[in-house]
Amino acid sequence: MDETQYKAFYNRVGAENGWDFSRVKCVSEGVKWDFYNEVAKRCGKSDLLLDIGTGGGEQLLSLSDAASLLVGIDNADGMVRTAQANAAAAGKANVRMLRMDADRIEFPDGFFDVVSCRHAPFCAAEAARVLKPGGVFLTQQVSEGDKSNLGEAFGRRQTAAKDGTLRDRYVNELTEAGFREIHTLEYDAAEYYETAEDLVFLLKHTPIVPNFGRADGDFAALHGFIAKYRTSRGIRTNAKRFMITARK
Template identity: 30%
Template sequence: MTADQHLAQWRRDAAAPFEGWDFAYLDGRFEEAEPPWTYLALARAAAAAALDILDVATGGGEIFASLAPFPGRATAVEGFVPNLPVARRRLEPLGVAVFQGNTGSGMPFDDGAFDLVLNRHGGFRAAEMARILKPGGVFLSQQVGGDNLADLTAAFGADLPYPDNTLGRVAEAFTALGFQVRRAEAWRGPVTFADVGAVVYFLKAIPWVVSGFDLDRHLEPLRALQARLDAGQPLRFTYTRFLIEAVKT
């Protein structure tokens, strides 16, 4: 492909729709390694033993919906307004009430309302999780590490968006609130993009990876990635994830 053809494809990728947390558009164009634990299996086992469940930062409800049917009351909260109708269409037929709420500043729930809080890759504040959990309640989360995709971010000369989101800091915050940290694991692994257009779509879909990402403004680093690919070097970058399970005592 010529440079103009590459640019035309990148524009198509930048304009492609993205809804909820669905990356089906990139099927066959990127490959992700997975942590040694399976979040879905852990969440499903925890949900089977819980009567009042909350999914924090549910996105479009894709992950939470896969845990249905629920044994008791199931609730989801999402702070990104465009995701709310997507989550409601998916979750309300399953009996899940979906609320809008800021997981950092506060959520519209009573103290001690839940015996299980789930969170996959969403923001949260430990003190707010402590407030809404019952004594003996469990917080289970798979988080994106603060240095996630640091190599991709650096290729665009950008700063890491959440450098303080580390396993050590999160475990320390829960411990200080009197929780028992029952499980804490960290992992690093590769994600590989088949073409630069896949990177473009990914960065448009997740705009905080490279803050202010814009195709025209970032043409130079995108062309550098294309040169790297043309030289036979894979577009491989580094995911970081961590798992935490904490019990309110």
């Protein structure tokens, strides 16, 4: 996918579903942290939290008691509409969902105590600008080695870059933006999807296999994949993630 295709895909998913995968039945083994639990640990009750690329806002809303004000931003109209509807339904008066670009955050310098970003692009310089001195930035991202057997089965994947490329780029950008105490962690967990329908939902609502279902042979590849990787625990693939924490 090029940038235009990805944005169109992301906007469509946002309008249809937000970033809510709670209906997917999947068991993971080897996950070393829960990202939004890590965010909550860094928040004080009087803190202001910014979540970049908040998607449908489901995860941010779960943290409403962790900080005084929580702001989720996303640049996709469909995602923001879903996030705002989710926030209204939840009735959380201290949570705001706004349409905003990560490289042009419309808040003053030093406004937030904590900035988070999960599975979305961010601008290190902008994150640094809106953080207070001593503030903390956290991001979790999908590693290039994620869902490696799916990429092999379909002959295409979200990225062809070498594993670790994105992690190293972000560490360099955060360093250049003036962050200190930069730490990285990663895991490569096994995932077991209970049914074929659970796996199809994942593929339709993520760019793991670009344009899944549109290429000739996709469903034959899917059947072959399921036959090869079905186990007593479910259909196996992997989830590879890295997390970076940094202090301004």
